[in-house]
Amino acid sequence: MAERFEIVEKALLKMLEEKKYATLRDILVTMNPMDVAGVFLGLEEKQIPLMFRLLPKELAAETFVEMDPDAQELLIRGFSDNELKEVLDELYVDDAADIVEEMPANVVKRILRQADPELRSSINQILRYPEYSAGSIMTTEYVSLGPQMTVEEAILRIRRQGVDKETIYTCYVLDKDRTLLGMVTVKDLLLAADDETQIGQMMERNIISVTTLDDQEKVAHTLSKYNFLALPVVDGENRMVGIVTFDDAMDVMEEEATEDMELMSAMTPSEKTYLKSSALDLFKNRIPWLMLLMVSATFTGLIITSFEDSLAAQVALTAFIPMLMGTGGNSGSQSSVTVIRSLSLGELHFRDAGTVLWKELQTAVLCGLTLAAVCFAKIWLIDRLLMGNPSITVMVDLVVCLALAVTVVLAKMVGGLLPMAAKAMHLDPAVMASPFISTIVDALSLLVYFLFAKMLLGV
Amino acid sequence: MAERFEIVEKALLKMLEEKKYATLRDILVTMNPMDVAGVFLGLEEKQIPLMFRLLPKELAAETFVEMDPDAQELLIRGFSDNELKEVLDELYVDDAADIVEEMPANVVKRILRQADPELRSSINQILRYPEYSAGSIMTTEYVSLGPQMTVEEAILRIRRQGVDKETIYTCYVLDKDRTLLGMVTVKDLLLAADDETQIGQMMERNIISVTTLDDQEKVAHTLSKYNFLALPVVDGENRMVGIVTFDDAMDVMEEEATEDMELMSAMTPSEKTYLKSSALDLFKNRIPWLMLLMVSATFTGLIITSFEDSLAAQVALTAFIPMLMGTGGNSGSQSSVTVIRSLSLGELHFRDAGTVLWKELQTAVLCGLTLAAVCFAKIWLIDRLLMGNPSITVMVDLVVCLALAVTVVLAKMVGGLLPMAAKAMHLDPAVMASPFISTIVDALSLLVYFLFAKMLLGV
Numbered sequence: 001m002a003e004r005f006e007i008v009e010k011a012l013l014k015m016l017e018e019k020k021y022a023t024l025r026d027i028l029v030t031m032n033p034m035d036v037a038g039v040f041l042g043l044e045e046k047q048i049p050l051m052f053r054l055l056p057k058e059l060a061a062e063t064f065v066e067m068d069p070d071a072q073e074l075l076i077r078g079f080s081d082n083e084l085k086e087v088l089d090e091l092y093v094d095d096a097a098d099i100v101e102e103m104p105a106n107v108v109k110r111i112l113r114q115a116d117p118e119l120r121s122s123i124n125q126i127l128r129y130p131e132y133s134a135g136s137i138m139t140t141e142y143v144s145l146g147p148q149m150t151v152e153e154a155i156l157r158i159r160r161q162g163v164d165k166e167t168i169y170t171c172y173v174l175d176k177d178r179t180l181l182g183m184v185t186v187k188d189l190l191l192a193a194d195d196e197t198q199i200g201q202m203m204e205r206n207i208i209s210v211t212t213l214d215d216q217e218k219v220a221h222t223l224s225k226y227n228f229l230a231l232p233v234v235d236g237e238n239r240m241v242g243i244v245t246f247d248d249a250m251d252v253m254e255e256e257a258t259e260d261m262e263l264m265s266a267m268t269p270s271e272k273t274y275l276k277s278s279a280l281d282l283f284k285n286r287i288p289w290l291m292l293l294m295v296s297a298t299f300t301g302l303i304i305t306s307f308e309d310s311l312a313a314q315v316a317l318t319a320f321i322p323m324l325m326g327t328g329g330n331s332g333s334q335s336s337v338t339v340i341r342s343l344s345l346g347e348l349h350f351r352d353a354g355t356v357l358w359k360e361l362q363t364a365v366l367c368g369l370t371l372a373a374v375c376f377a378k379i380w381l382i383d384r385l386l387m388g389n390p391s392i393t394v395m396v397d398l399v400v401c402l403a404l405a406v407t408v409v410l411a412k413m414v415g416g417l418l419p420m421a422a423k424a425m426h427l428d429p430a431v432m433a434s435p436f437i438s439t440i441v442d443a444l445s446l447l448v449y450f451l452f453a454k455m456l457l458g459v
Numbered sequence: 460m461a462e463r464f465e466i467v468e469k470a471l472l473k474m475l476e477e478k479k480y481a482t483l484r485d486i487l488v489t490m491n492p493m494d495v496a497g498v499f500l501g502l503e504e505k506q507i508p509l510m511f512r513l514l515p516k517e518l519a520a521e522t523f524v525e526m527d528p529d530a531q532e533l534l535i536r537g538f539s540d541n542e543l544k545e546v547l548d549e550l551y552v553d554d555a556a557d558i559v560e561e562m563p564a565n566v567v568k569r570i571l572r573q574a575d576p577e578l579r580s581s582i583n584q585i586l587r588y589p590e591y592s593a594g595s596i597m598t599t600e601y602v603s604l605g606p607q608m609t610v611e612e613a614i615l616r617i618r619r620q621g622v623d624k625e626t627i628y629t630c631y632v633l634d635k636d637r638t639l640l641g642m643v644t645v646k647d648l649l650l651a652a653d654d655e656t657q658i659g660q661m662m663e664r665n666i667i668s669v670t671t672l673d674d675q676e677k678v679a680h681t682l683s684k685y686n687f688l689a690l691p692v693v694d695g696e697n698r699m700v701g702i703v704t705f706d707d708a709m710d711v712m713e714e715e716a717t718e719d720m721e722l723m724s725a726m727t728p729s730e731k732t733y734l735k736s737s738a739l740d741l742f743k744n745r746i747p748w749l750m751l752l753m754v755s756a757t758f759t760g761l762i763i764t765s766f767e768d769s770l771a772a773q774v775a776l777t778a779f780i781p782m783l784m785g786t787g788g789n790s791g792s793q794s795s796v797t798v799i800r801s802l803s804l805g806e807l808h809f810r811d812a813g814t815v816l817w818k819e820l821q822t823a824v825l826c827g828l829t830l831a832a833v834c835f836a837k838i839w840l841i842d843r844l845l846m847g848n849p850s851i852t853v854m855v856d857l858v859v860c861l862a863l864a865v866t867v868v869l870a871k872m873v874g875g876l877l878p879m880a881a882k883a884m885h886l887d888p889a890v891m892a893s894p895f896i897s898t899i900v901d902a903l904s905l906l907v908y909f910l911f912a913k914m915l916l917g918v
Contacts, residue, residue, distance in 0.1 A: 030665045034685050159649050168646050169628050186645060187627050190618050206489045224713065226493050227706035229688070246705050247686035250712065254683065257716035258800055264720070265796040266789050274801040275814065279821035286793050287826055290867075293789055294830055297782035298841060304778040305848060311777060318770060318777055319763040322784060322901050323756035329788075330725050330752055330894050334745050337724035341717055342733040355734065362738035367746055371753055382757060389764060408749075435789050442781050 009039055016043075016051055025054045033059060037066035049078045061090030068276075069102040076107050084114045092166045093119065094139035094248065097126040125241075134219045135212035137252065138233045138242035143171040147181055147200030151192045154199055158186065167245050170230045173203045178239045180207055180232055209234050212241060219244050220252040221346050260344055264337060264433035266293065293435050300325075300442045307450040310459040316391040317453060319383075320400045321446070323375075328407040328445040329438035331367060335360050335415030336437050340429045343419060353420045357413070364412035368405035376401045399452045406452075407445040414440055468498050475502075475510055484513045492518060496525035508537045520549030527735075528561040535566050543573045551625045552578065553598035553707065556585040584700075593678045594671035596711065597692045597701035602630040606640055606659030610651045613658055617645065626704055629689045632662045637698045639666055639691055668693045671700060678703050679711040680805050719803055723796060723892035725752065752894050759784075759901045766909040769918040775850040776912060778842075779859045780905070782834075787866040787904040788897035790826060794819050794874030795896050799888045802878060812879045816872070823871035827864035835860045858911045865911075866904040873899055 008027075015024040028036055028051075036059065040048060048071055055063060064072065064087055076084060088096065088111065096115070100108050100123055112120050122140045129135025143165055145154050154171065162168040171189075173182040182203030192202065209232040210219050223231045223246060230243045259269040266289035272281060304311070304321075311318055339356060342348035348356070376397055384392045415437050419429035453459055467486075474483040487495055487510075495518065499507060507530055514522060523531065523546055535543060547555065547570065555574070559567050559582055571579050581599045588594025602624055604613050613630065621627040630648075632641040641662030651661065668691040669678050682690045682705060689702040718728040725748035731740060763770070763780075770777055798815060801807035807815070835856055843851045874896050878888035912918055 032665060032667060032685060155649070162646060162650050168649070186649075187621060190614070190627070190645075191621050206491060208491060224706070224709045226491060227709075229705075246688075246709070247683070250683045250686075250705070250709060253709065253712055253716075254804065257712075257720075258804070261716075261720065261723070261796055261800050264723075265792045267793050267797070273806045274797055274818075275806060275811065277818075279818055279825065282797075282818065282822040283825040283829075286790075286822065287829055290786060290789055290793075290826060290830060291833060294782060294786045294834060295837060297785050298837070300781040300785075301778040301842065302846070304781070305775075305842075305846070308774055308777075312771070312774065315767055315771065316764075318767075319760040321780060322759040322763070322905070323753060325781060325784070326756050326759075326897065326901065327749060327753045329897075330749055331745075333724045333894075334726050334749075337720055338726070338733055338741075341720050345713065345717070347732045347734060352734065359733075359736075359738055359741065363741040363745065366738065366742040367749060370742075370746055371749060374750060375753060378754060378757070383760065383764075387761070387764070435792075438785065438788075442785065446781070 009042055012039055013042055016047060021054055024051070028055060029059060033062035034066050036063040040067055040071055045074060048074055057086060058090060061087050065091065065095045065099070069099075072099055073103055073107055076103070076111065081114055084110065088115050088119065091119075092139055093122045093141050094126065094137065094166070097123045097136075100127065129212055132216045133212060134210045134214045134216060134233045134244060135241070137216050137219070137248050138212075138244050139166050140242045141165050142230070142232075142240075142243045143168050144174045144178075144240070145171050145184065145199050147173050147175065147198065147203070149199045150195065151189050151197050151199070151202075152195040154184070155189055158189075167230050167243070170228070170243075172232055172240055172243075173199055174240055180209060180234055180238055180240045181205070183207060183232070185229075207232065209238075210244070211236065216252045217256050217344070220249040220256065223249040224253065225346075256344070260340065260430040263428060263430035264340065266290070266433075266435040289435065293439055296439050297442070300439075300446055303443060303446045303450070307446075307453075310450060310453050310457075313459040314391070314396065314453065314457055316389065316396050317399070317449070320379075321449070324400070324404060324407060324445050324449055325438075325442045327371065327404060328411040328441040331364070331408045332411035332415035332437040332441045333433065335363075335412045336419055336433050339416050339419045340433060343423055343429050350420060350424050353417070353424075356416050356420060360412045360416035361409070364409040367412070368408035371408060372401040372405040375404055395456055399449070399456050402456075403445065403449040403452050406448045407441070410444050410448070411437070411441045414444070468501055471498055472501055475506060480513055483510070487514060488518060492521035493525050495522040499526055499530055504533060507533055516545060517549060520546050524550065524554045524558070528558075531558055532562055532566055535562070535569065540573055543569065547574050547578060550578075551598055552581045552600050553585065553596065553625070556582045556595075559586065588671055591675045592671060593669045593673045593675060593692045593703060594700070596675050596678070596707050597671075597703050598625050599701045600624050601689070601691075601699075601702045602627050603633045603637075603699070604630050604643065604658050606632050606634065606657065606662070608658045609654065610648050610656050610658070610661075611654040613643070614648055617648075626689050626702070629687070629702070631691055631699055631702075632658055633699055639668060639693055639697055639699045640664070642666060642691070644688075666691065668697075669703070670695065675711045676715050676803070679708040679715065682708040683712065684805075715803070719799065719887075719889040722887060722889035723799065725749070725892075725894040748894065752898055755898050756901070759898075759905055762902060762905045762909070766905075766912075769909060769912055769916075772918040773850070773855065773912065773916055775848065775855050776858070776908070779838075780908070783859070783863060783866060783904050783908055784897075784901045786830065786863060787870040787900040790823070790867045791870035791874035791896040791900045792892065794822075794871045795878055795892050798875050798878045799892060802882055802888050809879060809883050812876070812883075815875045815879060819871045819875035820868070823868040826871070827867035830867060831860040831864040834863055854915055858908070858915050861915075862904065862908040862911050865907045866900070869903050869907070870896070870900045873903070 012024060052075055100111055126136060141164060143158055143161060158168050169186045171184050172180060175181055182205045184199055184203045188202060208226055210222060212233055212235055219231060230245045232240055233242045233244060235241050262269040268285040270285050379397045379400060383389050418432040418437060422429045422432045471483060511534055559570055585595060600623060602617055602620060617627050628645045630643050631639060634640055641664045643658055643662045647661060667685055669681060671692055671694055678690060689704045691699055692701045692703060694700050721728040727744040729744050838856045842848050877891040877896060881888045881891045
């Protein structure tokens with residue numbers, strides 16, 4: 001599909017260059033706004049306003065929402081007050097708030113001046129909520145019904161008000177002070193046997209809602225768990241203030257998974273896509289963690305230095321350090337990533353810490369013993385017999401494999417428990433992933449290794 | 460919320476034990492099916508059929524869908540033919556197909572015998588598609604309209620047919636041989652100015668669809684990209700066969716992100732949740748990769764052994780091996796995870812390989828130089844002056860930092876390019892993540908290190 005789309009894109013750019021505006025417009029109007037926005041990505045700065053003005057009003061606004069912030073800013077700066085007002089009138093409130101958030105202060109001022117008073121106050125309301133909260137991603141436009149209305153009246157109200165609402169399919173039943181009483185779906189209304197039934201009689205009263213300050217991740221998981229099209233957002237007194245729709249929840253889910261993966265591999269999460277990030281952006285997200293982990297590796301260096309004499313006495317020991325630390329790191333990151341993901345999907349909670357400890361311990365013992373047995377045979381067969389290294393004795397082999405087994409167990413304990421501890425301290429468990437755990441496990445594995453060497457080899 | 464729910468759960472279990480069935484039922488009927496299914500998780504085997512029979516028919520079926528396969532199997536085995544038929548009648552086709560997939564053969568036979576012929580043939584159709592394909596996650600129940608129908612006729616048809624459809628909000632316009640012509644939403648229909656308008660006149664003709672054999676990940680990303688409630692699934696001749704709804708797409712997105720994280724941290728992906736997995740399950744998913752990576756660390760061991768004399772001549776060099784390999788591994792995994800995630804979100808394609816190479820090279824040079832400079836100062840200040848290690852000379856420090864800079868650059872190149880290469884070979888890029896790349900980078904970093912040592916220290 002991506003390839004087919006590229007061919008269309010190239011044809012459209014050619015038409016723009018050849019000034020075949022009528023044909024260009026005829027094709028653009030048949031396209032999805034998301035794809036039209038994609039075409040804009042390939043344009044030069046001066047072509048953007050030119051092509052944008054070819055779009056009919058509604059498609060223009062729908063496309064505008066999907067464009068990247070740089071192009072949006074460029075267009076707004078070029079708009080007349082009237083053009084700006086026209087685009088703003090077509091936007092949903094949450095999209096308008098998203099755009100305002102991305103713009104520099106002087107552009108924001110112009111937007112708020114051109115927005116009608118209702119839109120302006122809604123945008124301001126949404127912007128007041130903390131970043132990543134339910135309030136900051138909700139829209140304040142939804143269909144509200146009264147409990148006394150009949151099915152017929154409700155349908156009439158939807159037909160009158162629906163055009164401006166992001167979704168009409170879930171309607172919320174509110175009393176006079178906007179307390180959330182229940183909900184009905186358009187499906188319920190259309191399939192109702194009797195048009196005279198009162199909404200209060202047929203509404204679903206067991207409402208699942210979130211509050212304005214709930215984390216966006218919780219919102220997305222709740223919506224996904226219950227398969228809802230939209231989730232109502234209420235304030236501290238159960239008064240309805242907005243809804244979050246499934247499409248915004250999907251974006252949150254993607255963002256949060258990306259963020260977790262970035263944290264897990266020692267990067268500062270960024271909202272820019274890879275292709276949009278400059279090398280300097282990438283450098284800034286990556287260098288602090290690399291630096292931190294590099295400096296903390298000083299400990300492993302010190303451990304090796306303090307056992308220098310042992311290593312000198314048994315030269316063969318050095319060769320197994322990378323294998324030992326690598327296997328420890330991999331074992332630990334397996335456990336930590338599993339636990340981090342289960343925590344973030346809400347499948348695991350802090351109260352399960354005992355279960356995690358026990359499960360990881362059993363798994364670790366199984367893994368540790370298996371690896372140690374295979375490693376013992378491998379060292380003997382490959383390193384001693386095949387490579388003919390005489391400094392590898394049975395005792396050296398034993399020291400390596402005992403250290404390996406203990407390291408794997410320690411690594412899985414640390415990997416399983418640190419994310420749980422982070423959760424208990426209200427930190428993001430994802431920062432406790434492989435790089436962090438590897439650093440701890442590296443030091444532990446060396447200590448165990450040299451301890452066994454001292455005990456069994458007397459070095 | 461989780462805590463509040465636990466209290467309710469305990470109260471319900473108490474009622475069941477005290478045989479207060481009427482009260483129990485009164486509370487259960489107010490609950491969301493998803494939460495009722497949650498209560499069943501806490502029941503003993505013999506209590507499950509008892510509580511299930513308390514549920515009214517519709518809630519029972521909705522709860523049944525959300526229960527875990529073990530409980531479903533237990534219930535089906537206990538159902539009379541009539542009870543089984545009643546539950547099956549209430550299920551959506553895609554849910555029925557999911558259940559059938561999880562059951563042992565004799566239970567499947569009973570289900571298909573009790574299903575009405577239409578349901579039976581739909582289940583069989585869905586099960587015929589390959590796992591993880593659009594066909595395997597679609598439902599065959601959707602509202603279809605003809606292009607000649609008027610708005611009024613369309614609404615009437617929805618009201619008559621809607622009760623059995625998973626979504627009524629997006630309706631598909633088909634011609635006589637089921638070719639997909641266009642779509643209309645219930646919003647369009649309700650807001651239409653004139654009830655006599657023909658569907659063919661108002662439908663959206665620019666349809667975005669997937670084919671039955673498309674990967675489920677593509678389906679989820681397409682649906683999320685365009686913010687669709689449902690996506691039509693067509694066969695090779697553009698004939699409509701089903702739809703995938705947003706809630707199934709959300710589940711796919713979560714599954715795929717989890718799978719990527721598991722692959723990235725060297726585990727075989729599993730569909731079982733952490734708490735449902737036994738230690739033996741976890742062992743089986745983890746041990747093959749640990750074993751593979753352990754054995755491949757033989758190379759790093761061999762490299763160290765072959766430079767044994769150099770290490771013996773300059774004992775200080777050994778202490779920096781963990782720092783060097785750790786920083787290399789972290790640098791590589793930063794790049795690989797970023798690229799893997801961008802590939803899987805469709806933000807990056809194989810054709811961007813040149814861009815990735817150039818961006819990673821610039822970032823790597825920035826990171827490598829910064830780290831080398833800081834490392835040089837750190838080694839001198841801490842290891843030489845503070846710890847008073849006389850074997851660390853300026854040349855030793857220089858060798859370590861030069862090796863570090865080169866390692867970081869190599870690691871980021873390998874980390875950025877291997878996932879692209881995997882994509883080009885139609886492998887899952889996620890298998891090319893940190894553990895795999897660390898193993899390569901470990902060997903490279905040691906080679907570079909010893910090469911510099913030979914050149915600059917003459918050892």
